[in-house]
Amino acid sequence: RKEVEQDPGPFNVPEGATVAFNCTYSNSASQSFFWYRQDCRKEPKLLMSVYSSGNEDGRFTAQLNRASQYISLLIRDSKLSDSATYLCVVKMFPGGTSYGKLTFGQGTILTVHP
Amino acid sequence: DTGVSQDPRHKITKRGQNVTFRCDPISEHNRLYWYRQTLGQGPEFLTYFQNEAQLEKSRLLSDRFSAERPKGSFSTLEIQRTEQGDSAMYLCASSSPVNALETQYFGPGTRLLVL
Numbered sequence: 407r408k409e410v411e412q413d414p415g416p417f418n419v420p421e422g423a424t425v426a427f428n429c430t431y432s433n434s435a436s437q438s439f440f441w442y443r444q445d446c447r448k449e450p451k452l453l454m455s456v457y458s459s460g461n462e463d464g465r466f467t468a469q470l471n472r473a474s475q476y477i478s479l480l481i482r483d484s485k486l487s488d489s490a491t492y493l494c495v496v497k498m499f500p501g502g503t504s505y506g507k508l509t510f511g512q513g514t515i516l517t518v519h520p
Numbered sequence: 521d522t523g524v525s526q527d528p529r530h531k532i533t534k535r536g537q538n539v540t541f542r543c544d545p546i547s548e549h550n551r552l553y554w555y556r557q558t559l560g561q562g563p564e565f566l567t568y569f570q571n572e573a574q575l576e577k578s579r580l581l582s583d584r585f586s587a588e589r590p591k592g593s594f595s596t597l598e599i600q601r602t603e604q605g606d607s608a609m610y611l612c613a614s615s616s617p618v619n620a621l622e623t624q625y626f627g628p629g630t631r632l633l634v635l
Contacts, residue, residue, distance in 0.1 A: 447631075448628070449611060449629050450563065450626050451626070452623050493562050493563075495562075505551055505568060505617075505622075506622060507553075507565050507568065507576070508553075508555075508563075508565065508624060509565070510562030510563050510564070511562050513561075513562050
């Protein structure tokens, strides 16, 4: 079983639509959670961190359910520029170290069309 | 540009050749990571440096792979006797524990194709 699993999609939605991505992680020791965005042939860039209480950044809302080991990302009022791959990421601190190793899901492809 | 830089951006090589990639992290970042990403997958952790010390290596990093960060600044990743399965994008990231969430910032990657 993969440590971080996402529905790879692709999701094809019209502009203005609301789209939700889900992600599950297997290691209950995971301590920090993120969504990264990756444009075609580019590097991943941090979209937002995910907090236990849920958090919102403009049109983007992230939720975390530690009991279910489940993370979600909701995008409202989709724009053409939202087309990208969205990577679910968890961070663990191996062996009690102070650094965090990122584990990525395979990514969910989103295409927003006119 | 004060972001993470990587060189070269693209590399085509023949099977069996050695290749070396360079990463220059954000200047004040003492933590540096290498990841590998194959088509349709998310990046996978390869190795981690804190300053010049290599503190963790993934089992993905076979003995053909070696990474260094000799002065705690730039890092190199060398692949010896390349195989077709080494074809991937090699990403470098850096971070600083000064940032509470310690965001890892990625470079543009080196895309390797082994023929």
